[in-house]
Amino acid sequence: MSITAFLQTRYGRGLRSRAEIEAHQSRAMARFRRRIMPRSPFYQDHIDTPLHALPRMDKARLMESFTAINTCGIDREEAFEVALEAERSRDFSPMIGRVGVGLSTGTSGQRGLFLTTPRERRLWAAIMSGRFWPDLRRRQRVAFFMRADNALYRSLSNPLLRFEFFDVTQGMDAHLQGLGDFDPTVLIAPAGVLSFLARAQSEGRLAVQPQRVVSVAESLGPSDRAAIARAFRTQVDEVYQATEGVLAFTCPAGNLHLNEAWMRIERDLVDPASGAFCPVIHDFTRESLPLLNYRLNDVLVPDAAPCPCGSACARIARIEGREDDMLWWTGPDGPRLIPAEAIRTMLASLDEAVGDYRVVQHADALTISLEQVGPDTEAALRARVSELARQFRVAPPPLVVREGLPPDSGFKRRRIRVATDQMSLAEDRRSA
Ligand SMILES: [Zn+2]
Structure with missing residues (x-):
């Protein structure tokens, strides 16, 4: 364990002002450029490139250039082999030399490799x-x-x-x-x-x-x-x-x-009204697999x-x-982001107990599945959805109410989501 980092986290006074954060980050970034980037075949020619001018990365691009980006000289196929074998045997000590290899799940079904020195x-x-x-x-x-x-x-x-x-x-x-x-x-x-x-x-x-x-x-x-x-x-x-x-x-x-x-x-702003954003990170502590100009x-x-x-x-x-699971409803002012929080509050405020729920937007229609549906649940839900739509100045989506929860797909539970064949919605909105 790193004692300095431990003591700093536990007892340190932390970063107390924006100026302190800026100073800390530019020092750390300069060190990163000097010490880590030269060891990455992908980044060694970018040591003086401003952060925002570095190639924009995401999970797919990172995996594509994994072999060139990592500083450990680890080949992507070899790393996948090692990680998959560990998953198969459920013996979790996958290492290449002293570098740990991990496989992430990701709800999108795309698996990511990660390394830890x-x-x-x-x-x-x-x-x-x-x-x-x-x-x-x-x-x-x-x-x-x-x-x-x-x-x-x-x-x-x-x-x-x-x-x-x-x-x-x-x-x-x-x-x-x-x-x-x-x-x-x-x-x-x-x-x-x-x-x-x-x-x-x-x-x-x-x-x-x-x-x-x-x-x-x-x-x-x-x-x-x-x-x-x-x-x-x-x-x-x-x-x-x-x-x-x-x-x-x-x-x-x-x-x-x-x-x-x-x-x-x-911050890559996705909804100016709430300030909601997708983070773009430049990680100056990650030495094995640099993450620079990486959008989540x-x-x-x-x-x-x-x-x-x-x-x-x-x-x-x-x-x-x-981002793919954001509900966007459309009104006279264009598409508006309906926060998951608003949906949760709406369901929690129903008079009848409904138990757990799943909310799935499919094309323009909204399907709400509830563990229990009482005699007045559906009417109450329709009224609440209209109310919510009014509040955000958008049109309420056509609503389907079902009793019983659909089986969860994948390991991560997503109570509110957009059906996969509608993934292009977010893209449409951006290009609009
Ligand atoms: Zn705090």
């Missing part, structure tokens, strides 16, 4: 434990629910930290006993898994008392957050982490901040209010979801 693993472990370790005097037991184990996560283990990996592909019910026996002090899992565990805990099928509960890998809605906090009687922290690294995590005041100490994050397709909603914790790193009100 020992230094990157130490840094990650330092930040995570610096921020989320409950009590340094006590030995901690960390339960970690993930799709795939990885050398990155193993790096958390040390004499003071027992680390147990729970494989979410193995059926969750089977883990309840094991988790109870392990009795974690820190529980880290995707939001959907935390919701499942919170339900089990409320129903008495699980009895654990973690001091820290950390949601990773999926965005966490406010009602889920509240239910999880209630079940475990502790606040729920959030780490917004993708293959692309740790983009944001909650501060001691419970608010999400962009990780501007590690990367420069620019997640939509984040900023929060301009200063945070009581004192950090000047930009605050995020919420992670809205994937």
Whole structure:
């Protein structure tokens, strides 16, 4: 573990002003240009290129040029082989030399490779434990629910930290006993898994008392957050982490901040009305697989209010979801982004209990599937959708209400999404 990074995260005063952030980032970026970029065949001719003039990257382009971009001399096909073999055998120690190889899921079905050097693993472990370790005097037991184990996560283990990996592909019910026996002090899992565990805990099928509960890998809605906090009687922290690294995590005041100490994050505005943007990142801590001028397709909603914790790193009100899953309804002023939050609030405000839900936009029509549909649910829902449309000055979409949830496809739960054959909607809007 990197002791300096650990101490800085735990006790450091952090970046207290925009000027401090700028100064820190330009120093770090200059170092990155000097030390890391020359080792990348792809970037070695770009050492003096301004960030915005570097080739624009996304997951597909990164994978395409993986062999040339990485600084470890690792061939893409070899890395895929190693990672896939690890998935097949569910033996998660895929390494090429000292470099860990991981495979990301991605809801779009496109799989991304990532690499971690020992230094990157130490840094990650330092930040995570610096921020989320409950009590340094006590030995901690960390339960970690993930799709795939990885050398990155193993790096958390040390004499003071027992680390147990729970494989979410193995059926969750089977883990309840094991988790109870392990009795974690820190529980880290995707939001959907935390919701499942919170339900089990409320129903008495699980009895654990973690001091820290950390949601990773999926965005966490406010009602889920509240239910999880209630079940475990502790606040729920959030780490917004993708293959692309740790983009944001909650501060001691419970608010999400962009990780501007590690990367420069620019905003590609998608909705001027709310300030919602897709982040474009320049990561100056990533040495194995440089991420520069890299655009993510997640939509984040900023929060301009200063945070009581004192950090000047930009605050995020919420992670809205994937860009492809944004609902755009059209009105006289053109298409407007309907926040997932507004849909959630609308469903939560119904008088009849509806249970869990899925909302799918398909072409212009909206299908809302509910666990339970009461006699008045559909009429109430129609009225609410019209009300919502009025509020955003758009036309309400044709609505279909169904009882029963469709099966979730893929590993990540998406309660609100746009049907895949309509992926071009976002593109149409841009070119409009
Ligand atoms: Zn804060």
